Amino acid sequence: MRSVKNHLSLIIALFTIVFTMQIYIIVDRTVTAYESNLNEDYSIVVVTQNKVETDTLVALSSKIENAEEISTKEVIDHLQSQMKQRHIDLLKLSLPHFYSLHLDHYPTPSEIKDLRKKLEKNSDITRVEDFAKSHDTLYKLLLLFKSVVVLFAIAVFAVTSLLVMKEMRIWQFQHNERMSIMAMFGAPVWMRSAVLFRLSIVDAIIASLLAIATFTYADITEVGSEQLKSIGVDILLFDPLNDSILIIGVALSLSIILATLIVIGHKEEV
């Protein structure tokens, strides 16, 4: 138990890394959920003089999931009361066809631009309305937030890695002596390093359990779910099975890599 302090720093470092990772996963989930919400409401409207098969429109780009003609009947019905029947007939003849194109995902501004160019090349299409100006500001904010989280995660990873490296030096020093003594009595490498691996695996599991407990608690107490619901996003903050496996997996691999580096760096004392 004399080395509790050393354990603590490795546990905290590993915990910080998996914690940040899970935060990134939550942000990513939020953005994806928000994207699909937006996409449900989003469509591009094209105008054609002649009637076009909807399949032809879908074939114009792989991004277009389906196309639907927008009925003009309602507009005409609305006008019926105010206009003479003769004018209405004339209007019906000259009125173009409107199609709403639904995409398979919520497009970025540049994707919209490309798609617009493609659509305008088609001779039937006379007008394209992409509603690019109304591109969701909240969405842009979320994307910005996601990049910030990524940068933050990289920074956290860099700093904790440095801390862990420093810790590793101490570990190496501590374990070197025992490993050398064991070597003098003929212990093969795996046996000399067994203690080290056991310790780092235990530390990784403790760090994972701490992270899992933290997020389970956040999930139960519904931290932030109010805010997420207010922007129409209802996601799983923490997936008890998949996220736990990922957290344990990452923490274990990191600590095993660490222990391996110590074993490789081991110099036999005489």
Add this chain to the structure above:
Amino acid sequence: MDKVIFAQDLSLAYNTEEAIISKATFSINSGDFVFITGASGSGKSTLLRSFYGALKPANGSLLVGGVEVNNISTAKLNFLRRHIGIVFQDYKLVKEWTIDKNVALPLIINGYAKDVSDIQVDKLLNHVKLSHKTSKYPQELSGGEQQRVAMARALAHNPILILADEPTGNLDDYSSRLIWNLLEGANTQLKATVVIVTHHIPEDLAVDYKHFNIEGGTIYEVS
């Protein structure tokens, strides 16, 4: 007689510095009881280190258990070491382990069952009169007590070769006698080959012995 250790024109040096032992030729046979003496800094510990493969010969040949240690494979060296019991001059006990675990180390490495190992550890700690300290840590023991733990550990796995570097250096006459008894017993009853570095060869030894002295980098037998 099988040669347990056979050195021919053996030179030992640290890094590229001048040789500490140069062109030594000698042999130690199976079942020998050997003393190595020499002034402080003459190279006694250095010579022992070469016997367990921690220092490779700078020149010449050194066979331990019939194997040339110059180009021994790691697996073979580990195998060899599992049959050697070493008492280091500075004991080298594992600080974070209790006394009984320290003594059990060679037994663990050699894959002894826990119950067999426990009995053997008890027996040896009893021999070195430390049965009451089994669950203490090395730093809670006096220098002489640590030295006796190191002795018990070296004998735990009934090694065929025992290398002891000043095993009584820190002990009073009574404890020294305990150690000599153990080493004599290992030699006569277990047929172990015993190599001891010491400044004082006991006068009341019950076994025949060989005596090598190191002086000015050369090793010669004193008769």
